[in-house]
Amino acid sequence: MHNGIDDLLGIGIPAIVLGLTAIILMVQRELGPFGKLSAGGKWLLTGAFGMGILAFALKVSVAVAVTRMPERLIGAAAPPPLEAPSALAEKVWAYDGAARQPEKYVWQALPLTAPEPPGNTSTPEKVALGKRLFDEPALSADGTVSCASCHDLGGKGGADGQRTARGIAGQIGGRNTPTVWNAAFQSVLFWDGRAASLEEQAQGPILNPQEMGMPSPAAAADRLRHIPAYREAFARAFGAGQAITMERIAAAIATYERTLITPDTPYDRFVRGDQQALTAQQLRGMARFEALGCVTCHQGPNFSDASLLGGRVPRRIFPALPSTFETRFDLSPNRHADGLERGAWRIPSLRNVALTGPYFHNGSVEKLSDAVRIMASAQLGASVDGATRPDGALHWSATGRVLSQVERRNVSDRDVADIVAFLESLSSERLVARAYAMK
Numbered sequence: 001m002h003n004g005i006d007d008l009l010g011i012g013i014p015a016i017v018l019g020l021t022a023i024i025l026m027v028q029r030e031l032g033p034f035g036k037l038s039a040g041g042k043w044l045l046t047g048a049f050g051m052g053i054l055a056f057a058l059k060v061s062v063a064v065a066v067t068r069m070p071e072r073l074i075g076a077a078a079p080p081p082l083e084a085p086s087a088l089a090e091k092v093w094a095y096d097g098a099a100r101q102p103e104k105y106v107w108q109a110l111p112l113t114a115p116e117p118p119g120n121t122s123t124p125e126k127v128a129l130g131k132r133l134f135d136e137p138a139l140s141a142d143g144t145v146s147c148a149s150c151h152d153l154g155g156k157g158g159a160d161g162q163r164t165a166r167g168i169a170g171q172i173g174g175r176n177t178p179t180v181w182n183a184a185f186q187s188v189l190f191w192d193g194r195a196a197s198l199e200e201q202a203q204g205p206i207l208n209p210q211e212m213g214m215p216s217p218a219a220a221a222d223r224l225r226h227i228p229a230y231r232e233a234f235a236r237a238f239g240a241g242q243a244i245t246m247e248r249i250a251a252a253i254a255t256y257e258r259t260l261i262t263p264d265t266p267y268d269r270f271v272r273g274d275q276q277a278l279t280a281q282q283l284r285g286m287a288r289f290e291a292l293g294c295v296t297c298h299q300g301p302n303f304s305d306a307s308l309l310g311g312r313v314p315r316r317i318f319p320a321l322p323s324t325f326e327t328r329f330d331l332s333p334n335r336h337a338d339g340l341e342r343g344a345w346r347i348p349s350l351r352n353v354a355l356t357g358p359y360f361h362n363g364s365v366e367k368l369s370d371a372v373r374i375m376a377s378a379q380l381g382a383s384v385d386g387a388t389r390p391d392g393a394l395h396w397s398a399t400g401r402v403l404s405q406v407e408r409r410n411v412s413d414r415d416v417a418d419i420v421a422f423l424e425s426l427s428s429e430r431l432v433a434r435a436y437a438m439k
């Protein structure tokens, strides 16, 4: 260890010994005989010179010790670094993370089974009956229309490919037919979310005068009661002696619909671990879909916030922001008596959306790319005309005296193509194959 004492001992002592030896020799051998001094005089002179040497050696040692001392004094007195490097790095990382990604979106695959209500558990007999009822035209007033007439599970991805639905006697309805595939994962059904379960929903079209047009629930049950095969099938599904009722018709159809799910998509394979399942373009589209904020509404495994799987807000205003698309596609014809300017619509799932055009509640949009542009513009305020617009919409709050500028993000044609490619990865490979076979 290096300190002042070491300096004194290491440098001072040898110097003093050397100096004193030199003085003794000099005085005794040279100066003494030269000045004819007595023995006492020689030692007096030696002592006088010796004091000088001692004083000098002491000064040198003190100087050396002091020149070394400041380093240690400063070192000891200086405050410790404000933060250990690791703690600092952690802070920077946390800050960085918070600024750039407050909450990272987690992609989820579709479960392999749909949730079922406690009051209507599934059995193979109920599902088989439900399938038969789904295809049954006898449930319509003129015997021409079944659920499957509008919800084509073969070529049309569970929809009908029409702008709006066609019911009995060639009647044209007011709304587009959504797919029944994965409806089992939705918390509310219909474009406006007015049905709370598949059981409740299934009774609607049978009694809807524009769709299947049965006059009453009893009339529908009566039709089936006259067909012996149904009496047997209902007995197998619900127990011998149980009457055929509208509730049981709907319950059986609902259990069948819970089997109409599509976890077999490239997207699901990707999320489950097959990194080759998506193309480079689809991956770019997936990133854009998240970055633009589509996941705000089309979130979770069923790509809908109106889902039984972690859905939060099932309905949103659409179109939320004015755009030229609004009049071009007649997107807000819904000026109800209650004064609603814009409709509040259930957020649809985007699974199989590439197979289920035309799009939106009124079926006014033919191309999926246009549907994406409309969403980006009317729901997210992005600029979609291919031009960058640095002048975002300005908003002055007179009460808060705050000026804010909404940045108009630009969605290029390439972005749109990428997002469409990603949406195509949400199509069931089975359904795509069926759609091809039907062409």
Ligand code: HEC
Binding pocket: 134, 145, 146, 147, 148, 149, 150, 151, 165, 166, 167, 168, 173, 175, 176, 177, 178, 179, 180, 183, 186, 188, 189, 190, 191, 192, 198, 201, 202, 203, 205, 206, 210, 211, 212, 253
């Ligand atoms: C005439 C065509 C037609 C027939 C027949 C028909 N539907 Fe529909 N279906 C539609 C239309 C149109 C909608 C949307 C109506 C709305 O939102 O107001 C719809 C909605 C649905 C939905 C809701 C899907 C969702 O995501 O919200 C389900 C489920 C469904 N139908 C099942 C059935 C069943 C089961 C039957 C037979 C009992 C049936 N449909 C008969 C046209 C039809």
Ligand code: HEC
Binding pocket: 191, 289, 292, 293, 294, 295, 296, 297, 298, 315, 316, 317, 318, 320, 345, 346, 347, 348, 350, 353, 356, 358, 359, 360, 361, 362, 371, 372, 375, 376, 379, 380, 419
């Ligand atoms: C603020 C909520 C919200 C956001 C954000 C949003 N959507 Fe939608 N989306 C909806 C609603 C609500 C509908 C149904 C509109 C209707 O009833 O016509 C819809 C419908 C769609 C449809 C048509 C589905 C069909 O079957 O007809 C597509 C495609 C779609 N959205 C894609 C996207 C894409 C891509 C984005 C991001 C660019 C996006 N959405 C962002 C709420 C949203």
